[in-house]
Amino acid sequence: MVPLEKGRRMVMDCRRARRAIQEYLDGEAPEEDRQELSAHLEHCPGCKDHFQEMSALTGRLASLAMVDPGSGFVRDVMKRVAVEKRIAAEKRAPQEVPDERTGGFKWMVAVLAWAKGAAVMAVVIFAFGMLSLFLPSGSTQARVLSTDPKAYVLVAGRDVQVPPTSTVHGNLTVVDGNLVIWGKVEGDVRIIRGTVKCSSGALVGGRVVVIESPLAQAKDAVLGACDWFLSTYGRLVGTVVDR
Amino acid sequence: MAPSSYSDLPDDDLIRLSRNDDDDAFAGLVERYRAKVFSLAFRMVGNYEEAEDISQEAFINAYRALDTFRLGDKFSSWIYRITTNLSIDHLRKRRHKEISVDAPSNPEGDMFIQLPDTSNDPERRAIEAEFKTVVEKAIQELSPTYKAVVVLRHVHNLSYEEIAGVMKIPLGTVKTRLFRAREILKAKVQAWSGDGAARKGA
Numbered sequence: 001m002v003p004l005e006k007g008r009r010m011v012m013d014c015r016r017a018r019r020a021i022q023e024y025l026d027g028e029a030p031e032e033d034r035q036e037l038s039a040h041l042e043h044c045p046g047c048k049d050h051f052q053e054m055s056a057l058t059g060r061l062a063s064l065a066m067v068d069p070g071s072g073f074v075r076d077v078m079k080r081v082a083v084e085k086r087i088a089a090e091k092r093a094p095q096e097v098p099d100e101r102t103g104g105f106k107w108m109v110a111v112l113a114w115a116k117g118a119a120v121m122a123v124v125i126f127a128f129g130m131l132s133l134f135l136p137s138g139s140t141q142a143r144v145l146s147t148d149p150k151a152y153v154l155v156a157g158r159d160v161q162v163p164p165t166s167t168v169h170g171n172l173t174v175v176d177g178n179l180v181i182w183g184k185v186e187g188d189v190r191i192i193r194g195t196v197k198c199s200s201g202a203l204v205g206g207r208v209v210v211i212e213s214p215l216a217q218a219k220d221a222v223l224g225a226c227d228w229f230l231s232t233y234g235r236l237v238g239t240v241v242d243r
Numbered sequence: 244m245a246p247s248s249y250s251d252l253p254d255d256d257l258i259r260l261s262r263n264d265d266d267d268a269f270a271g272l273v274e275r276y277r278a279k280v281f282s283l284a285f286r287m288v289g290n291y292e293e294a295e296d297i298s299q300e301a302f303i304n305a306y307r308a309l310d311t312f313r314l315g316d317k318f319s320s321w322i323y324r325i326t327t328n329l330s331i332d333h334l335r336k337r338r339h340k341e342i343s344v345d346a347p348s349n350p351e352g353d354m355f356i357q358l359p360d361t362s363n364d365p366e367r368r369a370i371e372a373e374f375k376t377v378v379e380k381a382i383q384e385l386s387p388t389y390k391a392v393v394v395l396r397h398v399h400n401l402s403y404e405e406i407a408g409v410m411k412i413p414l415g416t417v418k419t420r421l422f423r424a425r426e427i428l429k430a431k432v433q434a435w436s437g438d439g440a441a442r443k444g445a
């Protein structure tokens with residue numbers, strides 16, 4: 001008597017042959033199965049028919065083509081990615097979104113960014129900047145300067161706010177504006193022609209200087225501004241967006 | 244959309260860049276896999292618009308979970324898995340709808356399946372017409388899990404082991420599903436072709 005295990009290995013029955021046929025057509029049948037299968041097919045017409053039919057089916061399945069949705073598909077996905085990013089950003093910092101709920105009052109975001117410019121350029125900018133700061137002007141638009149490149153400050157016309165969740169890591173200078181501090185300013189606060197108010201939760205790490213009359217306190221202000229300028233390599237930013 | 248240099252980068256590099264907020268790198272991944280992902284969804288659900296929705300969703304899901312992807316694994320397997328799961332879910336939901344249509348709960352019986360109107364887009368109509376071949380019709384009648392192994396095997400040319408990796412099922416299960424699915428396909432194709440031959444003969 002041949003042990004069952006061995007017997008099954010040596011003689012392939014039709015049930016095993018049909019599985020072996022599919023594995024063979026998939027290119028996944030081991031060598032010994034292939035030999036056993038061909039031996040089985042030689043004297044089993046039923047399985048031989050089955051082999052032909054399966055082979056035909058596999059051929060038709062293999063001819064199923066890929067369908068390309070076109071390059072517009074990539075554009076559509078990337079549009080949704082942009083939405084995803086915005087949602088993620090809002091979750092991370094909900095205060096960094098202009099709040100539309102404050103009545104009809106449109107807070108504009110002043111993005112305080114800076115560029116590392118050459119020293120000469122900085123001096124030129126400084127000269128013009130200082131000049132424009134102390135020229136009397138009927139400006140209806142506040143200008144905001146900060147030593148913190150990522151300072152998050154809201155500006156709408158002459159109204160300037162440091163929102164409750166915002167922290168300015170450095171000095172803050174407001175020209176021709178009325179500042180309300182809800183959040184934190186780690187450095188000094190300078191107001192040139194304007195007012196400043198602090199909420200109960202506000203924190204200012206440095207001094208608060210209000211320069212109402214630039215002519216009277218020009219010297220002090222210029223010295224202070226120079227100090228600020230030199231310590232920060234002249235990052236005159238204050239980009240204010242208005243509608 | 245993506246600079247041409249991205250097309251030479253391996254998947255892992257594109258994923259690393261995407262994690263660093265490089266959208267062009269992610270667009271490169273979408274570009275690379277759009278046809279494969281869309282084909283998988285299309286062969287699964289058999290409808291152009293639905294396939295488009297599912298494949299977009301698949302890429303967005305991948306984008307959201309990009310940080311959880313293990314570098315060194317195959318991105319293709321991962322995105323196929325996401326697409327397969329979304330397609331299977333979609334088919335199951337659709338089946339529930341069909342069942343409730345068969346037995347409308349209200350007397351008006353106003354629960355019809357809304358079939359998308361594809362009549363005015365010749366390109367889509369052509370693709371869907373091609374679908375009407377006997378084999379493809381037979382595939383559409385398979386259960387979702389059988390359909391998935393057949394599509395991954397024959398449209399995407401994956402090995403048994405790769406299919407097992409995509410669907411997270413044992414190798415033996417892949418084989419069994421594939422064998423049964425193709426036995427069903429063979430029987431259906433033979434029956435339908437047989438009908439056609441009989442009618443022609445008559």
